[in-house]
Amino acid sequence: MEEKRSAKRIVPIVVLLLLLGVGGYVLFSPEGEEVAPATDGQMDQKSDSVALPLPDSGAAVDSMPEPQGEVPEVEPDVEVPERKSAPVSPEPTPAPESAEPEVKPVKPEPPKPAPKPEKPAASPAPEAPKPMPKPVQTVPKPAPAPEAPKPEPAPEPVDASKVYKVVDVLPKFKNGDMKKFQSYVSQRVVYPAVARETGVQGLVQVGFVVELDGSISNVHLVEGVDKSLDDEALRVVKRSPKSWTPGMLRGVPVRVEQVVQVVFYLR
Structure with missing residues (x-):
């Protein structure tokens, strides 16, 4: 089996x-x-x-089914003529199709030639130097002679009878200034009773002229406050002593106008 x-x-x-x-x-x-x-x-x-x-x-x-009948034996003596087979060239296998589109290679552009350097423009020929002008000698004009100073006008002659407001030396009361005379007047005024009762007070200005002999004249009211106060100030100035030294103008004694202030105030 x-x-x-x-x-x-x-x-x-x-x-x-x-x-x-x-x-x-x-x-x-x-x-x-x-x-x-x-x-x-x-x-x-x-x-x-x-x-x-x-x-x-x-x-x-x-x-597998068994063959029916006897299987014929293969004759070993049969010889198959050998023939040389011609070489068969293999068929080219097709390239697999790709889903992506075929990209054509980009040919690189040849490099552009470098621009040729431009030739520098020919510089113009240097001009011939111009002749230097000759220096002109100028003769300076002589400076004008300084004008002679005009003579100062001669001062007016001092008039002893004229009353001056501006002098070289002011008059003095008992060898003192105007403040000393103002203090003298303030100590001698009497406050009027009418002005005291009504409460009137203020500053009274009295003008006068200092004469050549040291006395005063032309006593007058410059600015007043009340009639009673004005009259009291005039009274005291008029009774002042002959104790003035006259003023001086260019070394000459002259008559000078002065103003004294008399203050009235309630204490």
Whole structure:
């Protein structure tokens, strides 16, 4: 039984090998040549072998049906003429199609030639130096002679009878200034009763002229406040002693006008 099983396994293998050999010979034989005719035994063997079913790839070898009758033996003496097969050039395999579009290579542009340096414009020829003008000698004009100073007008002669307001030396009362005479008057005035009752007070200005002999004259009211106050101030000035030193103008004693202020205020 084991020998029969081994024989059953060998037969399909031999048939497959024969089919593969014949198919390869036909495939690689040159065009125009015919395959040599097979012998009767080979034809019978082929017919028998074709009738056999091929084993399925998933089925086991043991499940193949047993051939009916005896299997003809292959004659080993049959020789298949060897023929040289012409080399077959392999067909070029098509390149796989890519989903991306074919990008054509960009040819780099040749570098632009560098601009040629412009030739500098020819500079104009230097002009001949102009002759220097001769210096003109100017003679300075003589400065005008300074004008002689005009003589000052001669001062007016001092008039002893004229009353002056501006003098070189002011009159003095008992070798004192005007403040001393003002103090003398303020100590001797009597506040009028009428002005005291009515509450009148203020500043009274009295003018007078200091004479050449030291006395006063032309006593008058310059600015008053009330009649009672004005009369009291005039009374005291008129009764002042002959104690004045006259004023001086260019070294000459002159008559000078003066003004004294008498203050009346309630204590």
